[in-house]
Amino acid sequence: MSPVIQTSRLTKSYGPLLALKGLDLSVERGTVCGLLGANGAGKSTAIACMLGLQRPSSGAVQILGQDPRIARKQLFKQVGVQLQETSFQEKITAEELCQVSAALYHRPHDYRQLLAQFGLADKAGRPVKELSGGQRQKLFITLALLPNPQVVFLDELTTGLDPRARREVWAILSSLKASGVTILLTSHFMDEVEALCDHICILKHGKTVFSGTVGQAVADSPYTAFEDAYLWYTEEDR
Numbered sequence: 001m002s003p004v005i006q007t008s009r010l011t012k013s014y015g016p017l018l019a020l021k022g023l024d025l026s027v028e029r030g031t032v033c034g035l036l037g038a039n040g041a042g043k044s045t046a047i048a049c050m051l052g053l054q055r056p057s058s059g060a061v062q063i064l065g066q067d068p069r070i071a072r073k074q075l076f077k078q079v080g081v082q083l084q085e086t087s088f089q090e091k092i093t094a095e096e097l098c099q100v101s102a103a104l105y106h107r108p109h110d111y112r113q114l115l116a117q118f119g120l121a122d123k124a125g126r127p128v129k130e131l132s133g134g135q136r137q138k139l140f141i142t143l144a145l146l147p148n149p150q151v152v153f154l155d156e157l158t159t160g161l162d163p164r165a166r167r168e169v170w171a172i173l174s175s176l177k178a179s180g181v182t183i184l185l186t187s188h189f190m191d192e193v194e195a196l197c198d199h200i201c202i203l204k205h206g207k208t209v210f211s212g213t214v215g216q217a218v219a220d221s222p223y224t225a226f227e228d229a230y231l232w233y234t235e236e237d238r
């Protein structure tokens with residue numbers, strides 16, 4: 001079976017800055033891929049290029065066998081996205097934001113059920129801007145799941161969530177994965193990466209410095225703990 005997400009030699013420059021240098025990625029159906037790296041390593045740039053939101057300088061992307069820049073509309077119905085920065089109307093409530101988003105899809109997930117699953121049922125009528133950072137994050141993950149997507153992109157998955165909420169999100173993602181959904185996420189939390197990711201790709205200044213499983217990353221490093229290994233891969237003077 002062909003990969004659900006595939007990039008080959010994906011490169012992106014912002015003027016003189018080479019933010020992404022030849023990313024090769026292949027993510028199979030029903031697996032979780034973690035894109036890792038320090039702040040500014042190129043993770044969001046890679047996601048923006050994969051989703052067709054940024055035009056790559058060179059290289060190719062296929063999602064569900066299609067080029068996202070050409071088949072944007074079709075793909076949009078099958079791909080859920082949670083980006084770091086999401087804009088919304090000043091006074092819109094959580095429920096209204098869900099309704100507006102759900103209206104874009106043919107057979108959306110029941111947003112009330114998702115809000116309840118994320119412990120947000122009692123916040124449905126509140127303006128989004130009055131939610132706490134963690135509640136807003138959970139709402140944005142809810143929005144990413146609304147289309148009943150085959151593929152989900154989650155940028156900085158659980159930033160701002162408390163430990164219990166993180167575990168809840170992990171459980172939801174694990175069940176999505178078990179149902180065949182393919183997930184690409186970025187995270188700065190190595191416990192999360194170990195718990196969720198089948199495959200990781202570590203970027204340093206836009207360049208892939210490791211691609212493989214968490215176990216391989218540890219085995220190829222001088223360390224026994226994954227976080228130590230990760231820091232080793234991303235060290236400046238390595």
Ligand SMILES: Nc1ncnc2c1ncn2[C@@H]1O[C@H](COP(=O)(O)OP(=O)(O)OP(=O)(O)O)[C@@H](O)[C@H]1O
Binds near residue numbers: 043
């Ligand atoms: N629109 C843009 N114009 C110019 N430079 C940009 C733009 N977006 C990102 N960059 C630069 O490209 C590099 C990669 O940024 P990117 O946001 O992809 O990193 P990241 O790995 O997602 O970081 P973080 O973990 O902080 O979210 C950084 O040096 C950043 O300053």
